[in-house]
Amino acid sequence: METTPRASINIMTALLLLSLHCFIGPAAMAEQPSSSTDQASLLALKQHITDDPEDLLSTNWTETTSVCNWVGITCGTTHTSRVTSLNLAFMGLSGTLPPHLGNLSFLAYFDISNNTFHGSLPVELSRLRRLQYFSVSGNSFEGEIPPWLASLPRLEYLFLNSNGFSGAIPESICNVSTLQKLDLSENQLARSIPSLIFNMPMLKAINLSSNQLSGAMPSSFCSESPLLEIDLKYNNLSGDLPRNICGNLPNLQGLLLTGNQFSGEIPSSLSECRQLQFLSLSVNNFSGAIPRELGNLTTLNRLYLGYNNLIGEDLVAYICDFGIAKLLGEENSMTRTKTLATIGYMAPEYGSGGYVSTRGDVYSYGILLMEIFTGKRPTDEMFSGEESLKRWVKSSLPDAVGDVLDAKLLSREEPTAAKLECVSTILELATHCCTELPEKRMGMNDVLAKLKKIRTVLGQR
Template sequence: MEKFSTTFFSLASVLISMQCLIALGGGATNYTTSDESVLLAFKSHLTYDPNHILAANWTTNTSFCHWLGVSCCCRGQNRVTSLNLSNMGLQGTIPPQIGNLSFLTNFNISFNHFNGHLPAELGQLRRLKEFDLYGNDFSGEIPTSIFNVSAIQWINVANNSLSGSLSDYMCSHLPKLRVLWLSYNEFVGDVPSKWGECRELQYLSFFGNKFTGFIPRSIGNLTMLKKLYLGQNNLQGELPLEMENLRSLEILGLRSANLTSSIPSSLFNISSLKELYLLENQLFGSLPMDICSSDVHGLEFLALQHNQLTGSIPRYVGNCTSLRVLDLSDNKLSEYGQEGLVSTKCDVYSFGIMMMEVFTRKKPTDEMFTSDLSLSRWVSEALVKGVTQAIDSRLIRKDEEHFFAKVSCVSSIFELALNCTAESPENRINIKHALALLQKIRLKFLAKLQ
């Protein structure tokens, strides 16, 4: 009996020692092998590696924690926490083994040529915070398992060929979601009705898809939202009045959204709003009379062209001191200044923009112009660097007669246009003075041709 007891306790001691070793790091070998094998499986699913980056770097000669694009953590365990392979020209698919990287927080393979379907095993990445697949060739649906990863903060799958619909209850499982970028895919179905549950959301875009239905009223609960792009879809109905609750909103993009309603005046009560794009819809009625009547005039871009708007331009438009682009073309509005409803400061601004459009063949709403580069700024920089960069090449050729006279004439017109479009209305020249100067430029040009 004594011998049996001694043997039993000896075996127990060995087992306990083994468990302690595992707890203290002896089990790290299994984790290490697992994470390394996942990365090697990922590498094996590549079909094209143009610069042989992973072929040369991802080898067992070095620790996988030192491989390009791989970051690790957890002292004594070496667990993969970040996989960033963006902009490498890679082509291939994502293997299901990816779900075994249980410590992964950042997965970024944007600007590559990955294809195929997204594996459901992505939903096993319970620590995942950032998920970026922008600019690839993925198809099929987004696995619903991804929307169960409660830690996730960033989802960007824009510019792929993903399809399917989105669940109404998607946001109920994503309390920390801040960025959801779904633009330029092939998603269908109604816009999810419970966006309001994603209360941390700051950037939301599903521009360029095939969504239908109404903009949900719950969107007004997204009080932290800064940028919202819903355009180029097959939506219907009106802009919900609850949008006035978006007190942090800076950009609202609803281009070609198929909307049929009037423009709610409450939109212009959002003091943070800088850019409003409602062009190419079926909006009707008149512009709200209280545009820029509040104490804050932060609106910089207002694009309302190609709608069914009617009536006169509100007189408060002249108070939009930050406004750089105002496009009301292809509507049924009264002419600028008619019946004295618009200040001459607004008239001369539009006149200046028109002159720039004529001689550059550019529009303020062209894609090249953003919040950092406007048509006016582009023309201003061209006057310093070389004005021919901005002049439409179809108007003036270097080999034609009177080339320099024509360039000088257009330069003078650009300078006049910039004086018409100064940021502050107080700094803009009078419309009558502008017309007089334009006549002088014309006479000076004609004199050079004689």
Template sequence: MNLGNLQQLQFISLQINQLTNDPSMRELSFLTSLSNCKYLKTVQIGGNQFNASLPKFLGSGNWSFSLENFIAANNGITGNIPTNFSNLRNLGWLSLGYNKLIGTIPPDLGNLRKLQMLKLDNNNIDGIIPTSLCNLENMFIISLSQNQLSGEVPSCFGNPSSLRELSLDSNVLISSIPPTFWRNKDISVVNLSSNFLNGSLALEMGNSRSLQILHLSGNRFSGQIPSTIGQLQNLVILSLSMNMLDRPIPKSFEDLVSLEYLDLSRNKLSGMIPMSLRNLEHLMYFNVSYNGLMGEIPDGGPFVNFTAESFMGNPALCGASRFHVMQCRVSSPKRPKKKRVVTFVLASVASGVAMTSIFIVWLLKYRKRSRELPLVDTFVQVHMRISYHDIAQGTNNFDEANLIGRGSLGLVYKGTLADGKVVAIKVFNAEMQHAFRSFDVECQVLRSIRHRNLVKVISSCANFDYKVLVLEYMPNESLDRWLHSPDKFLDLTQRLKVMVDVASAMEYLHGGHLFVVVHCDLKPSNILLDGDMVAKVSDFGISKLLTAETLIAHTKTLGTIGYMAPEYGSEGKISTKGDVYRFGILLMETLTRKSPVDDLFVGDFTLKKWICQSLPNRMVDVVDINLFSLDDENFMSKESFKSIMELAFECTNDLPHERISMEDVNVRLKKILTQFLQNVMTN
């Protein structure tokens, strides 16, 4: 069928499929036929595998009058942004993020007076940010993150009163932030992190009173934090970490009554932590590590939930023993010797500067690792506020009838919020210290990641006595139920799609954001299925956050026997290669329906060895027999099955350096799935 014959077509969505372009064509050929649809308003083609450039005709012909929305993120689109995009006079949304675009941003995009959203993030675009974008009076969202943009932050970005979200993070911008930048009183999200911005933060920052998220970490800002920051009373997330800010924390922080997340770590801050911060009742995350702070750590209020990690690298701090700092001298008015304090402060400052330098080097080297990611927003999200009363009411006081899961660290309930939204409520066991530690780890991981194949956090609720995570509800339960319950069955297509989903999530965790996340406990019970059978990875309770400098760590926390890589069990070594090993075991289990902890496997006789003994001639002995009960045309060929098992074996090599990466796993699995579906269609 020729799509161009659909003369009345107004909306087309082909998002998140396995569509490819004609390999003989350098441009997206099917868009050419769509140009005949003179009433077409919306084109959504994101999440495919086109790997071609955009046709030059896009800004001409019928579309120059009709097209209002063009969404083409995560397609492997190459080449430049066509300059004649500026002819699409009615264009409102333009989304080309997570592609392979090069070149510069055409200044003529500033002529698109109806443009409301411009997303060009996660490409290879360079050059400066055109000031013509400031002419867009209806602009609501601008996202240019993770490119190679250089030069200055345009001061005129303070002009468009309609602008609500601006993300320029992870570029090579080198300038100060001009005072006029803060002229917009209605902007709610500003992310300028991971650049080379310098100078001081202007007092005019206090003008942007609608700000909810302000992310300026990983730059070279110096001087004091402006006292006017206290005027930002809607601020929920504030990150100023990894800069060179000095002097005391302003007392005006006590006015940030909505604040939930505050990161001031790795600066040169001095003086005391204001006691009034304990009155910030919504504060859930607080980090002032690696500064030159001194004096008593506040106790009470939200500080009862913070751990030693929030204060490390400040030797002159004192307070409760759980913070791993010296005890305060309450009974004696005698002050510490000045010389000792100065030594402590200088040591902390030197440490902070060194870590900042290391971060900048790492940023330049590793920022561009992951390109083909699903349609995600990797910036920290603002969660809805839910009280313990809401949770108790939503679960009918934690009635056992609503209990849907039970683990070593706590219970999971199905709940209904006041707005009717059904959620999963994970209640951590208050009697187990490592359960509360697991809650802290899970919060730390989940606050910094977001992906369509990761279970979404809706909110959290915590005090000294309880810790609760509110998660999206997954009506189709876990992969474990589908593999090992006699009344459930997944056909081969479903199993392969689940594995592709999991591989996509793991690829993202290993390289899709500033930190490398090692899951450490990948197994079927931690893979949940939503209403559309889309798989999502869950349970980050023993995960590890690694930086580019520490891609291997050690732990005493064990994962699940049967899924652990050899180096994890014997030496406690943690790296992404351990997750790759777990995925290989998971792949074997999914296709054989045999658990690695089955009674069959004793001593050195493992699931992997059992499969090795049976392949290639006795495939029927290891493949789930239910798959063979289907018609031949619905069961993949012997060659395809062999390629899946070869992939699983490459994941489970005994030596970590011989295992492939999750990025390669994801590519291979998608090819296997595509080939299988083509075989089914052909037969």
């Protein structure tokens, strides 16, 4: 039978494909990652571990059991035989990371935090294209932060804190558009902070504290940034604070800059961070007066301004306004007070089996106000026996309030009568909040009404 031209072409194509299969097919198939590849990669890690005090890996990671049943290993539901999670945190392990880990091509979660791994991060980890969570915090890794971390296209959480990383923060880290949390704290990082580090569109929290970073704080912020917390404390940063911080950070809740060398005046524009809850500017070189506009931050519940060069003349008036601001303008303000239900802040009825109520929370508010203006805690050593913060404050009213007022709030000159009257009024309200019997205690609505009235009077002076 004669073959047609079309049949001849089909036969030649089949022969060609058969030849390709014979010569390169098996090799190509062998290079395809599989569950056996994952197993080999993890066994290589096991060989690089020099100390396994609980024998967790030596007795569990064996070739006779499925890798998906190994301790610290999770396999995916779609690709049931492929490793998607490696979690060896808090296992007391020591050793190094082998390059074979780059073959875990389905890995999305990598956590070896709080062990004693050392050395460097192998560049082969850049092949983990599905990686979303990467934590090596609390180890002893050294060297520079590898720039290849920026090539991980799905990375959302990066924790390199509490290691020995040194050098500069790589500029490439700013290109990780998927990153939500970045923690590089407690290392030996130096030089300036990359200028675009706050411009990552998904970044919600960044912690660069306890390093040796210097220079100015970056002033470039992504428009409508989702940033909730910036922690730069305990570095060598200097210069003025950017005036435009709050303009592009409407959601900022925490700004921690303690222990640097920032100077200049505290910008009044910080009052535009309407969601700010924690502002820490202590131990710097700030000068000038505290902006009264900060009193408008009704969500602020922690403020640290000590150890600066601030002018003290208006501190009493400011702190009076701030104390009121803390208690006004927040519908769920009670939930914040419940965190104070500890010794000294707790209403007496809690210790006698009484029910938790808003009357008890009013008591805690009163103690909190006393602490703000006196600088004393109810647990301070000076309060023993029958003497208490509440009794001490009450005995000073109304004419000796200057004797209990925190000295750090005073200027070199004696406070004016108006300022002392302000403090006296607030502390008198605080004592009414702390009446022993709950039924005789002021209600929260009455407290808020009184505070609003005091604030109105302050604004007229």
